[in-house]
Amino acid sequence: MTDLAEPDRLTKIATLRSRGIDPYPAHGVTGTPITQLLQGAGSAAAPGPLIGTTVTIAGRMLNVRDFGKLMFAPVIDRTGRIQIGFQRDKLTDWWPDRKLLDGGDLIGVSGELGFTQKGEATVWAAEVKLLSKAVASPPEKWHGLVDKELRYRRRYVDLWSSEGVADVFIKRSKVLTTIRRYLEDEGYLEVETPTLHPIAGGAAARPFVTHHNALGMDLFLRIAPELYLKRLIVGGLERVFEVSRNFRNEGLSARHNPEFTMLELYEAQADYRRMMEISEQLIERSAVAVNGTTRVTFRGKEYDLKAPFSKKPYTELFRTKNGFDFDDTSRVKQRALELKIHDTGDPWKLMNDVFEATVEDELEGPMMVVDYPVQISPLAKQKPDDKRLTERFEVFIAGMELGNAFSELNDPVEQARRFEEQVASKDPEAPGVVDWDYVQALEYGMPPAGGLGIGVDRLVMVLTGQDSIRDVLLFPAMKPQHGDTPPAEIEPESPVAENTRTSRT
RNA sequence: GGGCGAGUAGCUCAGUCGGUAGAGCAACUGGCUUUUAACCAGUAGGUCCCCGGUUCGAGCCCGGGCUCGCUCACCA
Numbered sequence: 001m002t003d004l005a006e007p008d009r010l011t012k013i014a015t016l017r018s019r020g021i022d023p024y025p026a027h028g029v030t031g032t033p034i035t036q037l038l039q040g041a042g043s044a045a046a047p048g049p050l051i052g053t054t055v056t057i058a059g060r061m062l063n064v065r066d067f068g069k070l071m072f073a074p075v076i077d078r079t080g081r082i083q084i085g086f087q088r089d090k091l092t093d094w095w096p097d098r099k100l101l102d103g104g105d106l107i108g109v110s111g112e113l114g115f116t117q118k119g120e121a122t123v124w125a126a127e128v129k130l131l132s133k134a135v136a137s138p139p140e141k142w143h144g145l146v147d148k149e150l151r152y153r154r155r156y157v158d159l160w161s162s163e164g165v166a167d168v169f170i171k172r173s174k175v176l177t178t179i180r181r182y183l184e185d186e187g188y189l190e191v192e193t194p195t196l197h198p199i200a201g202g203a204a205a206r207p208f209v210t211h212h213n214a215l216g217m218d219l220f221l222r223i224a225p226e227l228y229l230k231r232l233i234v235g236g237l238e239r240v241f242e243v244s245r246n247f248r249n250e251g252l253s254a255r256h257n258p259e260f261t262m263l264e265l266y267e268a269q270a271d272y273r274r275m276m277e278i279s280e281q282l283i284e285r286s287a288v289a290v291n292g293t294t295r296v297t298f299r300g301k302e303y304d305l306k307a308p309f310s311k312k313p314y315t316e317l318f319r320t321k322n323g324f325d326f327d328d329t330s331r332v333k334q335r336a337l338e339l340k341i342h343d344t345g346d347p348w349k350l351m352n353d354v355f356e357a358t359v360e361d362e363l364e365g366p367m368m369v370v371d372y373p374v375q376i377s378p379l380a381k382q383k384p385d386d387k388r389l390t391e392r393f394e395v396f397i398a399g400m401e402l403g404n405a406f407s408e409l410n411d412p413v414e415q416a417r418r419f420e421e422q423v424a425s426k427d428p429e430a431p432g433v434v435d436w437d438y439v440q441a442l443e444y445g446m447p448p449a450g451g452l453g454i455g456v457d458r459l460v461m462v463l464t465g466q467d468s469i470r471d472v473l474l475f476p477a478m479k480p481q482h483g484d485t486p487p488a489e490i491e492p493e494s495p496v497a498e499n500t501r502t503s504r505t
Numbered sequence: 506g507g508g509c510g511a512g513u514a515g516c517u518c519a520g521u522c523g524g525u526a527g528a529g530c531a532a533c534u535g536g537c538u539u540u541u542a543a544c545c546a547g548u549a550g551g552u553c554c555c556c557g558g559u560u561c562g563a564g565c566c567c568g569g570g571c572u573c574g575c576u577c578a579c580c581a
Contacts, residue, residue, distance in 0.1 A: 067538055140530055251580060
């Protein structure tokens with residue numbers, strides 16, 4: 001047992017057993033969802049149809065108020081909370097055992113639904129069954145769990161003890177349902193592609209490295225599913241999407257978790273204009289599904305997510321904020337110095353860093369930045385009328401990037417050239433080797449296609465008004481707790497790469 | 506990694522000038538048939554994050570360290 005287990009409650013378990021009561025019975029009680037009971041109860045002034053009938057509920061009992069011959073306690077289930085009234089006169093045999101129940105215990109109760117003198121809907125217990133004895137106390141009754149670290153570590157308590165927490169995750173689920181339903185209606189196929197990648201491609205990020213013993217090789221946890229999904233477009237599946245858990249070995253923040261969920265989709269014969277429409281639809285429909293309106297409040301500001309979103313060219317935003325063109329490399333360098341941006345040696349990364357520092361944070365949105373320079377868009381197709389730019393856009397809300405999409409580059413020769421350029425660049429986040437298998441796929445011919453990625457966690461943040469990504473993840477990344485037993489060491493047959501970056505030597 | 510803040514009972518927090526460690530809730534005992542953070546009386550509960558220093562005396566002052574939160578940087 002851990003030190004959360006209270007000796008007194010453990011003693012009660014022994015007492016229960018000695019009286020022939022199993023504190024952890026094999027079978028539960030099927031109850032009516034509490035919200036349904038409350039609806040059927042109506043109010044004391046206008047009693048509903050369930051008043052006076054015998055009902056059954058199952059849930060967690062909290063906060064017992066004992067009057068000696070009468071006792072009240074709320075019981076919660078996933079739908080709501082209702083009060084149970086225990087009366088000695090109606091529970092003569094059970095009454096002496098009531099002290100064996102504690103706040104936090106899971107119980108099943110049957111009895112007549114009625115009201116108290118104060119008019120609160122109450123189940124007057126006629127039968128009580130202990131379903132599971134809690135040996136740890138529930139959180140303090142009026143502050144609840146306030147310590148953020150404890151809330152994340154003990155999400156299993158936070159979910160039922162903190163107001164609104166479960167609701168965020170119910171909404172998150174609704175967002176995913178909405179996305180799936182919409183894409184299925186559009187003729188998309190949901191697919192699953194590998195999480196273990198021999199080459200960490202499809203995005204610029206530092207990967208996690210792991211090791212496969214039988215194959216005797218290092219593998220990367222995927223940083224994006226992109227290159228596999230486009231192989232499926234070559235394969236003729238035409239419209240595919242994946243809800244992909246991606247892993248990036250980078251810093252943590254209110255917007256970044258090492259594993260996060262990305263929706264990626266690809267559609268043959270489409271281009272980035274079609275992706276704009278899909279982005280707008282996905283976001284607008286998700287907003288309506290969870291909030292019933294396209295209006296949301298996020299970080300103190302109101303946004304209307306109604307389609308269509310405004311669109312502005314990258315180059316124009318760049319010029320307006322900086323006073324010179326994005327491809328004026330000497331002035332970009334100078335500006336980067338002014339902004340104290342670290343120069344990795346890659347002039348185009350520097351240009352984009354200047355863009356991010358000067359433009360992105362102020363993009364309240366919802367808005368789409370369109371037509372990105374080709375040098376920072378290695379997988380996007382060039383614009384026919386301006387080869388310096390690509391058919392690419394990103395969606396921003398509240399200065400936060402929510403989505404990224406483009407007309408997919410399907411020219412194998414050009415793709416190989418860009419991969420080689422990337423590998424030769426000084427960007428530490430660029431892949432270390434060319435993905436020749438992907439180039440080979442393109443050599444067979446990929447139809448013109450549009451692709452889109454949407455950060456699901458961030459979308460849920462905006463839709464539920466949560467400032468931190470940790471509040472939309474059930475179990476956000478945490479350091480192991482001091483004193484935790486470390487996980488069993490697995491002996492690799494050969495050492496895992498020393499550096500977490502893609503090796504480029 | 507930088508900046509700011511925090512660490513005292515199971516939980517939420519006080520702790521004055523450096524002088525015997527406190528409250529509410531939770532727990533335990535007793536009372537109470539209509540409460541809503543029920544109430545009343547009582548009991549128990551402490552490595553004041555750790556190590557060192559100053560001092561007659563340190564929760565408090567000094568030095569070092571650890572952990573956590575927020576934030577900036579990196580990143581989506």
